[in-house]
Amino acid sequence: MTNPTRQQVINAHGALSSLTRLADNYLSSISDEDGEARQLRQFILRVIPPIPQPTMAEVEWDDDKHYLAEANYPYHGSVIMLSEKDGWIKYFDEREREVYDVLARALTPTGKCYTLTEVQDD
Known part of the structure; x- marks a missing residue:
């Protein structure tokens, strides 16, 4: 497993937020299921490093x-x-x-x- 750079971790969190927002919008347009994308996001957040503090x-x-x-x-x-x-x-x-x-x-x-x-x- 590689050690991601500080910027890669920040970018990964930004991409995950964008994907979650897109998935939520799509899922809400086709079904009454709400929160499925956010639940999957929580699984991913458990394994990626936290957003680093600003320098x-x-x-x-x-x-x-x-x-x-x-x-x-x-x-x-x-x-x-x-x-x-x-x-x-x-x-x-x-x-x-x-x-x-x-x-x-x-x-x-x-x-x-x-x-x-x-x-x-x-």
Whole structure:
């Protein structure tokens, strides 16, 4: 069995949705059976990979949303995004305590955000 690319998985889900819609329209025009195509779709969805999460290359950078937001990076795990410039994202790796640059397509946002707070010394 081959390993489909990210785009192939996205295309397969789109094709399956189109086929389901076409089959539903056809079946409803010839019989009172409803939902047969959707039931078959569920069988197929059980065996194909889920739709991959969008990468930062597919998301427009917004400082309010993405500054100090967490992202997954396959080579470093969870990282904290700092800024974006020309398709490159600067991120902080907590474990290594270093700042790096990476292409936006390598990062998948997790939805988690961090905030900076001032702490008073007693």
